[in-house]
Amino acid sequence: MITLTEENYIKAIYHLSKHGKEMVSTNALAEAMSTKASSATDMVKKLAEKNYVDYKKYQGAILTESGSTIAINVIRKHRLWEVFLVDKLHFSWDEVHELAEQLEHIKSQKLIDKLDAFLGHPTHDPHGDPIPDKHGDFTFIDKITLAQAQINATYKCVGVNDSSSEFLQYLNNNKIELGTKIEVLHKEAFDSSIKIKVNELEMVVSNSVAQNLYIQKT
Amino acid sequence: MITLTEENYIKAIYHLSKHGKEMVSTNALAEAMSTKASSATDMVKKLAEKNYVDYKKYQGAILTESGSTIAINVIRKHRLWEVFLVDKLHFSWDEVHELAEQLEHIKSQKLIDKLDAFLGHPTHDPHGDPIPDKHGDFTFIDKITLAQAQINATYKCVGVNDSSSEFLQYLNNNKIELGTKIEVLHKEAFDSSIKIKVNELEMVVSNSVAQNLYIQKT
DNA sequence: ATAAATTTTTAGATTAGTCTAAAAATTTAT
DNA sequence: ATAAATTTTTAGACTAATCTAAAAATTTAT
Ligand SMILES: [Mn+2]
Ligand SMILES: [Mn+2]
Ligand SMILES: [Mn+2]
Ligand SMILES: [Mn+2]
Numbered sequence A, B: 001m002i003t004l005t006e007e008n009y010i011k012a013i014y015h016l017s018k019h020g021k022e023m024v025s026t027n028a029l030a031e032a033m034s035t036k037a038s039s040a041t042d043m044v045k046k047l048a049e050k051n052y053v054d055y056k057k058y059q060g061a062i063l064t065e066s067g068s069t070i071a072i073n074v075i076r077k078h079r080l081w082e083v084f085l086v087d088k089l090h091f092s093w094d095e096v097h098e099l100a101e102q103l104e105h106i107k108s109q110k111l112i113d114k115l116d117a118f119l120g121h122p123t124h125d126p127h128g129d130p131i132p133d134k135h136g137d138f139t140f141i142d143k144i145t146l147a148q149a150q151i152n153a154t155y156k157c158v159g160v161n162d163s164s165s166e167f168l169q170y171l172n173n174n175k176i177e178l179g180t181k182i183e184v185l186h187k188e189a190f191d192s193s194i195k196i197k198v199n200e201l202e203m204v205v206s207n208s209v210a211q212n213l214y215i216q217k218t
Numbered sequence C: 001a002t003a004a005a006t007t008t009t010t011a012g013a014t015t016a017g018t019c020t021a022a023a024a025a026t027t028t029a030t
Numbered sequence D: 001a002t003a004a005a006t007t008t009t010t011a012g013a014c015t016a017a018t019c020t021a022a023a024a025a026t027t028t029a030t
Helices: A004-016 A026-032 A037-049 A065-088 A096-103 A109-118 A165-173 A207-211 B004-016 B026-032 B037-049 B065-088 B096-103 B109-118 B165-173 B207-211
Strands: A053-056 A060-063 A154-160 A181-187 A194-198 A201-205 A213-217 B053-056 B060-063 B154-160 B181-187 B194-198 B201-205 B213-217
Touching: A004 A026, A004 A037, A004 A060, A004 A065, A026 A037, A026 A060, A037 A053, A037 A060, A060 A065, A065 A096, A065 A109, A154 A165, A207 A213, B004 B026, B004 B037, B004 B060, B004 B065, B026 B037, B026 B060, B037 B053, B037 B060, B060 B065, B065 B096, B065 B109, B154 B165, B207 B213
Parallel strands: none
Antiparallel strands: A053 A060, A154 A181, A154 A213, A181 A194, A194 A201, B053 B060, B154 B181, B154 B213, B181 B194, B194 B201
């Protein structure tokens, strides 16, 4: 039996290792889990004991095949629940992450299969993140950040890198959502801010906003 | 902050005390929670500390106003989730209880309000149990057990006392569900078994079945 | 190549929830 | 009314997850 806390650590390791390829330091893990390094070390030892990670003292941890499967399943549940909350219960995209953090731990394969079908087998969550299918396969879409955009080209918004409610509410206030058309007008050399045209309106976004907004050529 | 375990104990106390009116012994509580009396005693002390129950040594515990509010809210969530699982995800009524045991602990008032609206403000769950509204008020329906039925009268099934999957599957096998018409033909004096007519078919049910099936005059 | 700074691990405590075994209180039976 | 049986509480121990403080290993700077 796997505990809720173990699932959360495994998910954090997955994200920090960029889809399970790099070793994750206990310090980075502690930071991500808002806990102390000593706690992360203890947990990593336990996860190694249970064969969810390979762990070498002072080198960090990396998910095993079985750990990776668990991580992907938790992520699948998280994102499906987010779709449910937005599409069916009409929550706004900035409200669902914390709720999905709770719902992702509900244990029932049948529930998640039925939820998936009820939602029409969605491939992406409300933030544009891909939803792994029941075999754990993702459909990645070809995207860049607004910071990497070409001047005078036209794009549409396809996702966010930061899905904190602060950032999402900033986008709400500026009427930017998934699918919104963005024309790139100018890039300021001094601070890397970018002038764009959205919904017939010109505006300037900071580099930090541009780094967190994913776009795709139309 | 209330823990998941505390919520489960509070809910058990609520049910054992018949809607919060009688004192509950630590032994009965331990039995209901599938744990030991010593654990129940410890928990009851903690709940008393937090003012969710009044507890007198050797006498048992009874919910306070605030404990009762928590119990009713957990029950509301449990039953709304059961409706969701049956009505929207097409689970069978014998599969949903265990899942609802997990879902009832998701913390978000807004979620439960929206779920309630999404389901059309249902008043009863898939087992015929009343769903408290957001103020904690139940709409009790007037029901008796099949064991209390009059001979030669006609009733409809409106609920179950035992919602274990074993009992519900017995009902499934005999095509008895909420709303099913039941004609009472004969009561056997020897073992209190009852001969009924359901779906044009005569059958005999044991007293233990009759005690667990709620019916209402048509 | 040492020394200093940083990262990581270990040691020892703490809290929630559980258990077993034993003591205390209450209830039931004679 | 006393003894026996039952119920309930207490004492002490265990596991999971966390923390602080200190020790050990690694990395960076001189
Ligand atoms: Mn999320
Ligand atoms: Mn998301
Ligand atoms: Mn139930
Ligand atoms: Mn029910």
